[in-house]
Amino acid sequence: MGVKCKSGGQRAENAGIRPQCSSVSEKGKPHISLKKRCSTREYRRTVPWCAIYDQIEEEIPAMQSLMVVNASHMRNLPGRKKDVKDAEWIAQLLQHGLLSKSFVPDKKVRTMREISRYRIGYVNDRTRYINRLEKFLQKHGFKLSSVMNSIVGLSGMKMLDVLSVKGELTLDDVKTCSNRNLHKKPDEIHVAMNGRLNDLERMVLSELLDWIRKLDEKVARFDTMLADASKEYLAHLAIAVSIPGINHDSALAILAEISPTPYKDFETDSRLCSWAGVVPRNDESAGKIKSRKIMHGNPYVKGMLVQCAWGAVRTRNSEFAQWFWVRQGRIGQKKAIIAVARKILSLLTRPPILVPVGELVEI
Numbered sequence: 001m002g003v004k005c006k007s008g009g010q011r012a013e014n015a016g017i018r019p020q021c022s023s024v025s026e027k028g029k030p031h032i033s034l035k036k037r038c039s040t041r042e043y044r045r046t047v048p049w050c051a052i053y054d055q056i057e058e059e060i061p062a063m064q065s066l067m068v069v070n071a072s073h074m075r076n077l078p079g080r081k082k083d084v085k086d087a088e089w090i091a092q093l094l095q096h097g098l099l100s101k102s103f104v105p106d107k108k109v110r111t112m113r114e115i116s117r118y119r120i121g122y123v124n125d126r127t128r129y130i131n132r133l134e135k136f137l138q139k140h141g142f143k144l145s146s147v148m149n150s151i152v153g154l155s156g157m158k159m160l161d162v163l164s165v166k167g168e169l170t171l172d173d174v175k176t177c178s179n180r181n182l183h184k185k186p187d188e189i190h191v192a193m194n195g196r197l198n199d200l201e202r203m204v205l206s207e208l209l210d211w212i213r214k215l216d217e218k219v220a221r222f223d224t225m226l227a228d229a230s231k232e233y234l235a236h237l238a239i240a241v242s243i244p245g246i247n248h249d250s251a252l253a254i255l256a257e258i259s260p261t262p263y264k265d266f267e268t269d270s271r272l273c274s275w276a277g278v279v280p281r282n283d284e285s286a287g288k289i290k291s292r293k294i295m296h297g298n299p300y301v302k303g304m305l306v307q308c309a310w311g312a313v314r315t316r317n318s319e320f321a322q323w324f325w326v327r328q329g330r331i332g333q334k335k336a337i338i339a340v341a342r343k344i345l346s347l348l349t350r351p352p353i354l355v356p357v358g359e360l361v362e363i
Contacts, residue, residue: 245312
């Protein structure tokens, strides 16, 4: 059975998928393939195939295979290209084994991925509001970022709360709100906070602080949900955290995208790296290389891998740092950091080695 998913008409497709599932169950056709018509960039905005995939998975539990195929791969195969007979063409290609299966993790990992992406969105929103707060303070003569590492830390938030009430800060206010761990003295901080706000400006500052606190609460709630969803994968998280540059949050985000067991879904680490978009494309025609830019891939895992790669090359005495600083002058920092990101992802692809207690294994 072939099903074509379009960007529009999702309500009609969801309403009509249940009768199709009933007819498929009665006729005994356990092989189903879905064609997604959205590109990788549209994947973040609308993914109509997800609802259809979940409904088919629930309605037909006895099916042998359920595939999501890529439209770009089908376009290279000769045959009919009309939208009316597209579903028949998908079913015919499936019968002859000409379709390649796209990576779709199980339901638990898909739920974990959804929670992780919402968390990343709220973290990005929080960063935007902090930048707005910094711009607001700089505009009105408050150079708080020049004397503090973080303006939304414990001492910074206390000072901003007092500022939103009084409109200005005295030296006593700065001494009361300052923490012992601050590198600058209260006198220097008071000089940097030499400004004044009127009533309306104090209201704007209060609103910005409220938004940042609300986003902090949302991120904390999603952290709790993500911890509950990842209880089964604590061993895989421990292995991921052992890699330089990866902490607990980034390990959760990466494993939510590639699944905790990528070695079962991808034949080689090269296929996983290509899916993630950290390998150069092979755009060559008539012996002429047109482009070697990296693929779009999965933007969530690629962005997180690049962040982890920058952390890894700044880790002292690590192999990633030695490899990066030797080659970044010759090939450039951007290419070198993508190469480090690929090395990190390749390590996550390898299956864990279970060693009995008391035995030594050569790796």
